[in-house]
Amino acid sequence: MLIRSAKIADAEQVASVLRRSIQELCVLDHDGEDDTLRQWLSNKTPKIVGSWIEAPDQCVMLAEEDGAILGVGGASHAGEITLNYVAPESRFKGVSKSILASLEAYLRDLGWAQSTLTSTRTAHSFYVAAGYKDAGESEFWGKLLGQPMKKSL
Incomplete structure (x- = not known):
C-alpha cells in the first residue's frame, strides 16, 4: 500500500470512495435516511473533491494499491483532520491508520x-484507539452528530 498526495486526476475515484464509505460504512450515523445522506453526500462530487485537492491550504492524501484507491484523508493548514474515509472492501486492513499517521x-x-x-x-472508537480525546460537547452538522476531538502530536 502506498500513501501519496492526491492529484486532480484522482478526483473522480476519490469522490466514489468517499460516497461509498459514507453510504455503506456510516449507517450508524445516517440510519439510511435519504435527507441525511443527501446532505452528507452533497459536497462529495468530483468537482468539489478536485477543489479540495487543488486548495493551497489543504492536504489530501490517499492510500493506493495496484492503481485502486483504498482510502482518502485530508487535513487543513489550521491543524484539523478534515477527512478519513476508507473503501468498504478495505475496512479493517490498516488503511485509515496509515492515512491518519x-x-x-x-x-x-x-x-x-x-x-x-x-x-x-x-x-469515534477508531480515533480513541489512535489517541484522540473528546474535546467538548457533540455538535450537529445538519442531522449528523459529530464529536470534537483532539490529540497531542
Whole structure:
C-alpha cells in the first residue's frame, strides 16, 4: 500500500470512495435516511473533491494499491483532520491508520503540536484507539452528530 498526495486526476475515484464509505460504512450515523445522506453526500462530487485537492491550504492524501484507491484523508493548514474515509472492501486492513499517521506527520511538519477533528459516531472508537480525546460537547452538522476531538502530536 502506498500513501501519496492526491492529484486532480484522482478526483473522480476519490469522490466514489468517499460516497461509498459514507453510504455503506456510516449507517450508524445516517440510519439510511435519504435527507441525511443527501446532505452528507452533497459536497462529495468530483468537482468539489478536485477543489479540495487543488486548495493551497489543504492536504489530501490517499492510500493506493495496484492503481485502486483504498482510502482518502485530508487535513487543513489550521491543524484539523478534515477527512478519513476508507473503501468498504478495505475496512479493517490498516488503511485509515496509515492515512491518519501520514496526515498527523504532515501537521507536525507544519508546526502543529495538536491535531483536531470532528468524529462521526462510526469512527469515534477508531480515533480513541489512535489517541484522540473528546474535546467538548457533540455538535450537529445538519442531522449528523459529530464529536470534537483532539490529540497531542
